[in-house]
Amino acid sequence: MNTQKIQFQQIRDFGQVFNAGFAFMRGHFFRIFRYLLSIGGPFLLVGVGVTALLMIRMQSWSTSVNTGGGVLPFAWTDFGITYLVNLLSFFVGFVMITAVINAYIKLYIESPEVTPNIQLGDVWSQVRKDFFRLAGQLLLVSVFVFGVNILFFVSVGAIGESTISAGAVLLVFFIGFGLFIFLMPYLGGVLTPQIYFGQTNFFKNISRTFSLVQDNWWMTLGLGFVNTIIMSTVFFICFFPFYLIMMISIVSQISSNPGQTPDFSSMTVVIVSMIVFMTLGYMATFIIHNVMAAVHYFNLEERKGGGGLLAKIQSIGSGENSLKSSIDFYDEEEKY
Template sequence: MERINFNQERDLGTTLQDSSTFIKQNFLKIMKPTLTVVMIPLLIGAFLMITGIQSMYSDMATMADPLQIYGAMAGMIPAYILMLIAFVLAYIMFIGYIKLYAEGQDDITLSDLTPFLKSKGLSLTLSSIVLIITMYLGMILCVLPGVYLAIVFAHFFAISIIEDTGFGATWKRSFFLIKDNWWSTFGLYLVTYLIALGVMILVYIPAYAIMAMGMFSAVNENDPSAMMNSVSTGMSYIIPFYYLIGLVMSLLYAVVSSFRYFSLMEQKDGSSERELINQI
């Protein structure tokens, strides 16, 4: 099995091709320790989300004020927090694995990745909250600033973990790497998003079809409560699969963003050339 060299420039096609190859070669090796770490917060978060949705839909038919739904959604905040933690930890595991792989290490285990969790877990969770708020503010201000920032910060985790930088340095480095490369990077992530969307649609079609059949039956019976119960029951089956598939899609984004990070770093810094000079 040929080892992939991360330290080189890649165009869109090569990045996607090498990302696919890397995932095929390392999927089980990288997912096994990741699931060990994130399974508990992922399952608890999914359970709280299911409970909250069931409660919201069961009460929806009796809500006098439509704004009450926002109160019900606020009750699911603990579930959102747990999901955020789970996906941040997963990203740390993914990119930590890639860093060690790029450095030439073989047989990467959970014990090798644990130091990344200890050093970056809290800081990147808090950083994620700041970045999410920043991008949402950009979306509110006119959408385009939010899209721009989403591409800028697509490599935030890779920079923070691979270069071991703090929030401020990672923020500045994100803008430095993306300068003069925004449109090409946007094209890469647009294609990646479409690929992920296609996979998720194919996976969810059977689940949503079953839920739609239940809703159709309830509509024919002219029973709003039965319709709401049908929706909440269907969501209960879909949500766990939704987050598991989301975890796999996160691996895709993490690998693509890491390849893009190394490509931008090679273009901006010429890191492999410096390494070659140092070896001489």
């Protein structure tokens, strides 16, 4: 673990954001991951179990229809309830993951120690304080994104059904894609840490996010792009082995029984294992995403206001012996 404390509240360029993020994860990744399993894991396990149940039921439904049984293996109300439980458990798990990672970072920043020893109880206490505020605002973001997507696809469908040329459909598609790219640095890069660390209402958080990003849009987009590549690589490593096993099993069944639907029930263990490892990969990628987002968020905050630098100056002026724990981390970052 590093002997010098990483200063989140510091102006950094493109490369230094990644250096600081990886330096922090070098010393804290596995501890954060353990805390995620302890706090957010149970909710994600419910989601994994319900997802596996849905897949098995859908396979039974498909088999029943193909064999001409004509009777659904479950009622639509049961399916709807199961699906809602699935969505709810994954949403709560997502909020828990976000809260745990950012709570850990918050406690790390606020600790006066050079190497903070942050315990599970400390993180859980902080998560309890922040959960409902974070969940409410992330739910509003999710509803907004869902609504924009629905509006976009309805518009494309309506234009496609009309007598308007295919060029108009393409134009609407590119406008939608351009809007997606434009909003990504705001919604995907800075909004979540702003919601967590900003400690204010939803609309002020939206306004502050746009204020922070507007002069650093290209940098935020570039960081998000590189971060996505890193996250996708980690997720692929967790997902690919089980996907390969499942594909080999499907091809083997098709070769042995031509013309018949593959029996997924025989691959239940593989499917459940794949979902579990995908969930673990999901948690790992979210640590990467949230740490990088937090480093960049405080970088943007410093560019706007310089609160971290002001705090250091006040600390030195008051004669506090905290200079050692506030060592500029630029030189240390160059090692990574």
